[in-house]
Amino acid sequence: MKAKFHQVPKTSDHTFKIRHDVLPHFGTIWHYHPEIELHYLIKGEGIRFIGENISNFEKDELILLGSNIPHTWKCNLKSDSEYYVEALVLHFHPESLGHNFLNLPETIKVQKLLTLARQGLIIQGESKRKIVKLMNKMTESTGINKIVYLLKIFDLLSNNSDYEVISPDYALSASHNFDGDRANKIFTYTFNNFEKNITLEKMAELSNLSVTSFCRFFKNLTQKSYYDFLTEIRINHACRLLINTNMKAGAIAEESGFENTSNFYRHFKRFKASTPSSFKKDYLLAN
Numbered sequence: 072m073k074a075k076f077h078q079v080p081k082t083s084d085h086t087f088k089i090r091h092d093v094l095p096h097f098g099t100i101w102h103y104h105p106e107i108e109l110h111y112l113i114k115g116e117g118i119r120f121i122g123e124n125i126s127n128f129e130k131d132e133l134i135l136l137g138s139n140i141p142h143t144w145k146c147n148l149k150s151d152s153e154y155y156v157e158a159l160v161l162h163f164h165p166e167s168l169g170h171n172f173l174n175l176p177e178t179i180k181v182q183k184l185l186t187l188a189r190q191g192l193i194i195q196g197e198s199k200r201k202i203v204k205l206m207n208k209m210t211e212s213t214g215i216n217k218i219v220y221l222l223k224i225f226d227l228l229s230n231n232s233d234y235e236v237i238s239p240d241y242a243l244s245a246s247h248n249f250d251g252d253r254a255n256k257i258f259t260y261t262f263n264n265f266e267k268n269i270t271l272e273k274m275a276e277l278s279n280l281s282v283t284s285f286c287r288f289f290k291n292l293t294q295k296s297y298y299d300f301l302t303e304i305r306i307n308h309a310c311r312l313l314i315n316t317n318m319k320a321g322a323i324a325e326e327s328g329f330e331n332t333s334n335f336y337r338h339f340k341r342f343k344a345s346t347p348s349s350f351k352k353d354y355l356l357a358n
Contacts, residue, residue: 087163087221089209094156097144106162107185108136109224111203115156116307117146118258121191122238125293127303133199135228137188138165140238145255147262147304159206163221180229187236196233253278254292265304266328271297305329306342313351320347 101120116129121142128144136142146156165173165185173182184192194202202224209220256277261269274297275285289297309327312318318326324335339347 086218087161087167089159089161089206089217091210092156092158092160096146097156097158101141101143103139103141104162105138106164107138107188108134108142109161109163109202109206110134110136111159111206113157113159115146115158117144117262119144120254123240124191124238126237127307129307133194133202134237135184135188135192135194135234137185137190140189140191142191145258145262147307159203159210161206161209161221161224168218178225181225184229190239191237193235193237194228194231194233195235196231198227198231198233202227253288257289261301261304265301265308266326268328269301301328302338303342306339309335309339309347310343310350313347314354323347 097115110133112128112130112132112134114130116127119126119128119134119142121134121136122140144156172178173185205220205224205227209217209224212220257274260274260277271282271285274289275282278285278288280288286297289300293300305327309323309329312323312326316323320335321332324332327335329335329338336346339345339350343350345353
């Protein structure tokens with residue numbers, strides 16, 4: 072499936088756009104646009120597709136996407152909340168502040184960063200905290216103050232070395248093509264049914280593949296086995312139950328799709344390097 076060009080809605084009264092989204096999901100269209108995107112996730116989790124990379128996402132993640140890199144976020148919709156995802160999203164066209172803005176001597180470092188961001192960047196460290204604070208201020212400001220905050224964000228980004236490239240092997244022609252329809256079926260079914268007994272035979276049938284071909288397809292797509300992917304989703308759900316409820320381990324194991332408590336403990340230790348009780352205790356102490 073080819074990535075679709077997405078026209079970011081423009082307004083005549085703003086040079087660039089920032090919005091605060093509170094939504095059931097982000098949508099599932101594999102798309103690209105010339106606007107640079109700065110995306111801070113406040114709430115939600117699932118799988119993100121950026122360039123040639125497919126990875127889990129979770130709250131407190133700040134991502135910078137350069138021009139025309141295909142991307143989409145596929146959300147885990149298992150939640151008691153009507154609105155499960157929340158994010159601050161900034162879109163800025165490279166020529167929003169003038170055709171030569173990024174060619175000025177003072178903005179050369181910004182230009183280099185945005186070129187690198189065509190492979191996608193996860194922004195980390197102290198700069199992330201400062202940038203998120205500026206994004207929040209930007210949503211509440213008007214007039215020239217919005218541009219002032221934008222320039223401060225550019226300054227922080229261009230002077231920050233604490234980031235991770237998401238898709239270093241990204242090539243525009245290659246990344247516009249992947250079997251998105253089949254991947255979408257797999258992820259949607261898994262997120263909606265992870266607490267049930269899901270077999271490879273069921274997923275292969277859903278994907279219109281043999282079991283062997285399905286396993287190969289999924290491993291090439293995510294760089295992990297389907298059962299590891301499924302177990303990770305179940306563990307993440309169990310973590311939410313540990314934090315937000317007083318349910319016993321056995322009930323959490325059953326609610327999250329594990330065969331029994333011992334199976335739950337074994338996988339929890341593997342993925343979190345901790346026991347469920349220690350995980351909950353550490354979370355409560357930190358918060």
